[in-house]
Amino acid sequence: MRRGLATGLLAGLVLGLLVVGTPASAYHTRFQWGCNDTYFNHDPVTRANARDYAFVAAAEGYQWAGGCWNGNNVDDSPGDPVEDPNTLGEGGDCSGFTFKSWWERAETGDPWFRYHAWMQNVHGPYAAADFKYGTGAPNTTVAKANTVYMDAFASTYHIGMIYWANTAYNQDRIIEAKCEACGTGTWPRTYRGNPDYSGARRLYWAG
Amino acid sequence: MKKRWRWPLAGFVLGAVVGATVLTVNVVGARSPEPVAVRAGFGEILHTPVLLARAREPVELSYDLVCGAPKDALGSHCTPSGSVFVRPVGSSTFSKLRLEREPDGLLTAVVPAGQAAKGFDYYVVMDNGRGQTASLPEAGAEAPQHVWPLEEWTTVDIGAASFGQARSPTSVLRGLSWGRGDRAIGLDSGREQSRVGPSAFDVAPDGSVVLLDQVNRRLVLLRPGSGPAHVPVQFSGGEGDLAVDAAGRIHVLDSATRPLVRTFTTDGSPIAAVPLAEATADMIRIGPSGPLVHAYPSEMWLPTGPGRPPFGPERQLGSAEPARRADGGFGVVVRASPAAVKLALVRGERVVSAWLLHSASSFGEVQLAEPYGDGMLVVVRLWNEKHAEFRVLRLGPKRLIQRFDVTPAEWAESASLSRFRLQGSTLYQLRSDPSGIEIARFEIGGTK
Numbered sequence: 001m002r003r004g005l006a007t008g009l010l011a012g013l014v015l016g017l018l019v020v021g022t023p024a025s026a027y028h029t030r031f032q033w034g035c036n037d038t039y040f041n042h043d044p045v046t047r048a049n050a051r052d053y054a055f056v057a058a059a060e061g062y063q064w065a066g067g068c069w070n071g072n073n074v075d076d077s078p079g080d081p082v083e084d085p086n087t088l089g090e091g092g093d094c095s096g097f098t099f100k101s102w103w104e105r106a107e108t109g110d111p112w113f114r115y116h117a118w119m120q121n122v123h124g125p126y127a128a129a130d131f132k133y134g135t136g137a138p139n140t141t142v143a144k145a146n147t148v149y150m151d152a153f154a155s156t157y158h159i160g161m162i163y164w165a166n167t168a169y170n171q172d173r174i175i176e177a178k179c180e181a182c183g184t185g186t187w188p189r190t191y192r193g194n195p196d197y198s199g200a201r202r203l204y205w206a207g
Numbered sequence: 208m209k210k211r212w213r214w215p216l217a218g219f220v221l222g223a224v225v226g227a228t229v230l231t232v233n234v235v236g237a238r239s240p241e242p243v244a245v246r247a248g249f250g251e252i253l254h255t256p257v258l259l260a261r262a263r264e265p266v267e268l269s270y271d272l273v274c275g276a277p278k279d280a281l282g283s284h285c286t287p288s289g290s291v292f293v294r295p296v297g298s299s300t301f302s303k304l305r306l307e308r309e310p311d312g313l314l315t316a317v318v319p320a321g322q323a324a325k326g327f328d329y330y331v332v333m334d335n336g337r338g339q340t341a342s343l344p345e346a347g348a349e350a351p352q353h354v355w356p357l358e359e360w361t362t363v364d365i366g367a368a369s370f371g372q373a374r375s376p377t378s379v380l381r382g383l384s385w386g387r388g389d390r391a392i393g394l395d396s397g398r399e400q401s402r403v404g405p406s407a408f409d410v411a412p413d414g415s416v417v418l419l420d421q422v423n424r425r426l427v428l429l430r431p432g433s434g435p436a437h438v439p440v441q442f443s444g445g446e447g448d449l450a451v452d453a454a455g456r457i458h459v460l461d462s463a464t465r466p467l468v469r470t471f472t473t474d475g476s477p478i479a480a481v482p483l484a485e486a487t488a489d490m491i492r493i494g495p496s497g498p499l500v501h502a503y504p505s506e507m508w509l510p511t512g513p514g515r516p517p518f519g520p521e522r523q524l525g526s527a528e529p530a531r532r533a534d535g536g537f538g539v540v541v542r543a544s545p546a547a548v549k550l551a552l553v554r555g556e557r558v559v560s561a562w563l564l565h566s567a568s569s570f571g572e573v574q575l576a577e578p579y580g581d582g583m584l585v586v587v588r589l590w591n592e593k594h595a596e597f598r599v600l601r602l603g604p605k606r607l608i609q610r611f612d613v614t615p616a617e618w619a620e621s622a623s624l625s626r627f628r629l630q631g632s633t634l635y636q637l638r639s640d641p642s643g644i645e646i647a648r649f650e651i652g653g654t655k
Contacts (some may be wrong), residue, residue: 089543178403
């Protein structure tokens, strides 16, 4: 009896772990299932409008190739494996967050403005390197010394926008979707003096 | 059912239930973060503290406000207003100065030269135009900002940048390759992602180097004469900072959604953890009375206290200071811009020594500013669009005593102001390249 019970217990345990464990190891929050496709074209906005918009994403999550967040100041899908868009987590990545915060349009030849709802799941057509080199009608390059708030510092692998320039220790507070473990936020950075980074600018702000 | 199958079947069912339950509880538990609201709908006041200003001149205080958005819909930009409250040194009361809107959108107030003559305390109260108000610093009159008047200072022209002429290290402590193994250190990188290496390091009193390998959620201890030792630690965020106190305790700034300061024993056992009062922080340093954290948006130094329990957020705000308390009773004050770097050692409201640095090149960040002998040791970045270097400056009371350049070696990102540490007369630098990291040492000379 005892041997039979032990054998059955072991087999059941293995089955239970396999049945629940297989989907569990691929467990995701499926945050993007609640996102939408709400956007509309808009007249040019100011840098201040754009910074207000970006600020909502601070303290939200980061999702590689993602694009939607809910503004509750919580990373609702922490710890997803990186470089996998299928994890469907909350937040944008660095270039997608910049695209939305700069009110850009998906059509790369169209330089004008578009409002993207926070929960609109859109990344946009640009990678960090595209911003670095001023690719696309709305984008251009600018000397780092001449940048102002809501310009950006872009490398071939990352981009962050200037939230507030010149701290007491002469850093820039940057608003950026940084990494899965970091999320999205406003952090003091030294990108301005780092040769990997160039100045990037969205054109046609209203002020 | 045959009787011989009864017990195996019962065991099978029981095992399946137990296995499924254990996994479900663990997975759901691991994926259900406690919601932490770090910002209400107010937004955030933006201001860089003035800290050091020429005596007998008016002082302009400049602010901006980022508006919190109440809902996921297009809304109008808020219309902030507010006042600065100013208390000249020697006065017991604050007077009110209304903020005026400038053409560039900033809100400013000018403190007249008479009020600024001996220095002054100040804080701002702003209304976001939606009926919500906030002050900066948050504790207002209880722990205000301060401006020290510069009666006299030493002007130092540090010369233009000379890229590519960096000094070689006196010695290199140890190299670690990227990875997860025993002789490796974590790198968070990938296609279309930032390259984040170890966030920070410090030098313990016994000469050990302690690295924050936050990517692998561990501390790496490099002790002279032995291999790297690893201590797993709890860490929530993607980046942080680290400081070791005189007793060898390790204080870690965890830049999670709401920053925390975690304290560990020398061998990595957790002692305490306390949330920080402000939403962003970049530096943790050891002061005479325990750890100090440089936090934003106030740019004040928040103390977390010398003992257990650590100071909670309210006490941190109430005892925040604009200068970083250092050994010898000094406060260290740094106020830098691309055109000039102002540095001062202060005692209370009195400026003991002050320096004004100029260069033909653009200044970047001040990486390190520590009392050194009867002056200071400073590490500051010089840069142009294509190049960068760190310049190390040993400042005497009235002159520049020594200078040399250090290559940035910043292939991987660390915490923004955690690339250098000073212990005794040795300057340590965390360096990285595509193969991994190393700790370089530079002997400064002179008397610490």
